């Protein structure tokens with residue numbers, strides 16, 4: 448009988464034989480781990496990788512990858528990855544976090560890493576809420592989105608509109624930084640973007656950030672079809688692709704000059 452990872456072509460560095468899946472059925476995060484593993488296999492860099500994981504559902508990855516992993520506090524995967532990279536500059540260092548870890552509690556660390564052009568890759572899984580703790584409202588929740596702490600829908604006039612993390616980071620990031628958004632709806636694009644981001648660390652010794660739009664059927668209280676419908680709505684609010692500085696930023700720069 449074939450084992451699950453052989454049957455589904457799992458990457459060698461992503462070991463699903465050891466433990467049953469801890470992710471909820473249909474979770475987008477497990478799909479992202481698989482594709483990150485595939486890129487690491489393709490690039491043959493497994494022995495050089497160190498992954499700093501945040502608190503949140505992303506931490507479940509500690510059971511599945513066959514490479515070095517550091518568990519950090521909530522919102523602290525980026526500064527831990529940066530410090531580790533300073534001490535071990537030959538390692539290829541990735542910080543993996545949810546949107547709560549990246550854009551709420553950990554935002555200052557993310558901004559300064561981009562500003563300094565620290566040569567790490569920050570991967571942010573955006574499922575528009577705090578998933579591990581029960582689906583609370585996050586900066587990324589859409590206006591009117593129902594979450595466990597916004598049962599009547601997010602009131603954007605009180606809590607702000609949808610939070611565009613990569614667009615914000617791009618404004619202050621070093622020009623050599625590679626910043627992009629992808630989605631679990633398009634695995635090929637996801638792998639292409641992660642590959643480009645890792646090469647920016649290896650070849651250009653520069654900062655990269657990849658936000659990946661993901662589904663959380665459990666806290667969204669949706670089945671698979673409804674989850675992917677909501678994901679399509681998210682992709683309209685949060686466009687995928689490489690994030691470049693926008694025109695309004697250039698305008699505001701010329702005003703201040």
Ligand SMILES: Cc1ncc(C[n+]2csc(CCOP(=O)(O)OP(=O)(O)O)c2C)c(N)n1
Nearest residue numbers: 503504505521545546547548576577578579
């Ligand atoms: C300093 C600190 N504050 C709060 C928590 C509680 N906590 C654990 S996981 C979590 C939410 C994580 O949400 P997110 O970062 O979006 O990741 P996800 O679970 O959605 O992948 C929170 C608030 C904590 N562990 N540490």
Ligand code: SF4
Nearest residue numbers: 470471474504578663
């Ligand atoms: S709570 Fe959501 S993000 Fe966390 S494992 Fe379940 S489906 Fe995935």
